[in-house]
Amino acid sequence: MFSPRELQTRLQRSAGGTALLPADAALCIAFSGGLDSTVLLHSFARLGCYRVRAVHIDHGLHSDSALWREHCEREARALQVEFSSLRVAVTGIDELGLEAAARDARYNAFANELRPGEYLLVGHHADDQLETLLLALMRGAGVLGLSGMQVYEPFAAGALVRPLWDFTRAELEAWARAEGLRWLSDPSNDNLALDRNFVRHRIVAALRERWPAAAQTALRSTQHLQEAWRTLDQLAALDADGIIVEECVDVARLGALNPERRRNLLRYWIRRRGARPPSTRKLAAIEHDMLAASADRVPCVAWDGWEIRRHRGWLYCEQHLPPLDAEQVIDWPSDAPLNLPASLGTLRIAPAESGRLDAAKLPAKLTVRFRAGGETLQPAGHAFHHKLKKLLQAADILPWWRERLPLIYAGKQLVAVGDLWIAAEFVTEPGEPGMTVAWDERPTIVARDRPRT
Structure with a gap:
């Protein structure tokens, strides 16, 4: 049966005698206010050997979400636990479905919220693992998908832990009722149009009638599958x-x-x-x-x-490379960094010992464009102009990046191509100090040499 002490004992046993959560670990509990997270929060707050805080995610998908947040804050305050709430925007519902889109939004928020070395604790239990296994079967998942949720996995700046994973929901509810705990019930959990709810209410309920220990049995199967997946991963590491x-x-x-x-x-x-x-x-x-x-x-x-x-x-x-407007012209005051669109990084003009760009030859405002075709350049150190297309090929720039390199202009004159080349007419005289075009957070744009045969 469940109790906080039994929970702690199993956590120690599950890691081969070494506590899965070190003494005085910093814990961030994903607190929705439902039964599972309520049991989780009360248990670790009562154990007293951990540094506990609660984070509530408000998806904004229900009219009562503000009331749920208030409930969660009251519960945390009553336990003298630090509390915070994050509001997220659920996007991509059409592509992913509501459940997956909400999950992605939730975990992205937790990833940004988690402090270095902190453990994110979520309330998944054995019944959740059974549901996950059945859903994976219906997707035709492989060994990794069928192995279900891991009890421990690296996550963001710390790790994600599922301390309740070998307890059933019935065990958690029995303890919560005996302790007089209060929890929320999300009405969307009864919506059978959602796959997990259908599995929970129609499939798992029927399985339990025939096999009361279905959740624990499925848990053993997922543990075997996790072992098989780790073996396949080790084989892949050898093949790599x-x-x-x-x-x-x-x-x-x-x-x-x-x-x-x-x-x-x-x-x-x-x-x-x-x-x-x-x-x-x-x-x-x-x-x-x-x-x-x-x-x-x-x-x-x-x-x-x-x-x-x-x-x-x-x-x-x-x-995936974000869309880029090939006709876009971006003004760039050269005395300030320029954030490029489409996650291309940042440009800045900076002094450098090896720099050959003459700042005195630059106007106060530059512009940045992208390839339209037909551009030519005489790079510093070259005797002639070359087609930019040929320069990019000779420099082994990856084909899918060639249209995305920032071209820096002074009026109609091409000054530089990213941090790759400076036009000869804009270089310093010999012996004079120069500048450079710095491209911070530059993507990997250069192709690797051909593999050795």
Whole structure:
């Protein structure tokens, strides 16, 4: 049966004798005011050996959300626990669905809120794990998806922990009622149009009639699947040696793996880049397009805000490039930094020992544009003008970045291309101090050399 002391005992046992939460750990409890988070908050506040605070997320999706926030604040204050509330905007509902969009908004807020070294505690329990397993089955998930929620995982500046994961909801409710606790009931939990609610009320309820211990049994299965996933991850780490180099994948060596290990390595690499693994169909498209396309092509496969491209025998996995207005002209007072659009970083004019840009030749206001085609430049140290297209090719600039490089102009004259080249007519005289164009937070724009055969 559940009790705060039993909770602490299991946390110590679950980490092989070492407490999952160190003594005097700083805990941030995700406090919705529902049964699970209420039990979580009261338990850790009563244990007294941790530094506890509560953070409430207001999704703004219900007319009573302000009342829920007030309830949560009263509960936290009564326990003498630090409390804060964050209002989030839930976007992407059409693409992700309401549940997933709200979850993303919630976890993004927690990621920004979590303090260094702090543990985010969430109230997921064994019944939640059973529901997650059943939903994953209906999605046709692989080993990782079927393994469900982890009891511990790195998160933002700290870690995310699910202390209640091997207790059932019935156990938590029995303790809460015995202690006279008060909690909120979200009416949306009864909406059977939402997948998790349908599974909870229709599927899990029926399973329990036949198998009362269904949640605990499913928990054992997910633990076996987590062990299998860790083994696959270890295999991928071994296969990655010599294939993944500085976060790029050697296409030829990838293709030499058998299909099962190749797909396993792709999933491993994609997760390591911070993306969600793609669906089976999308992964098959990645496999086919990246291995089968002719050498002169630069194929691209996109999913969930990420893109994989191939260039010169390497695969690159990057976040989707935001749209860019090719006709945009941006004014730039040269005495101040310029934040570029589309997450391209920041430009500034700065003194530098190796700089050759003559500030005296610059107007007070520059402009920044992007390639329209036909641009020419005589870079400092070159005897002739060159087409910018040829310069970019010779410098091994990745094809998908060539249209996104900031071109710096003084009137109609091209002064510089990012921090790559300065036009000869704007350089200093020999021996004179110079400036440089600094491009802070510059993306990785230069291609890797071809893999060694």
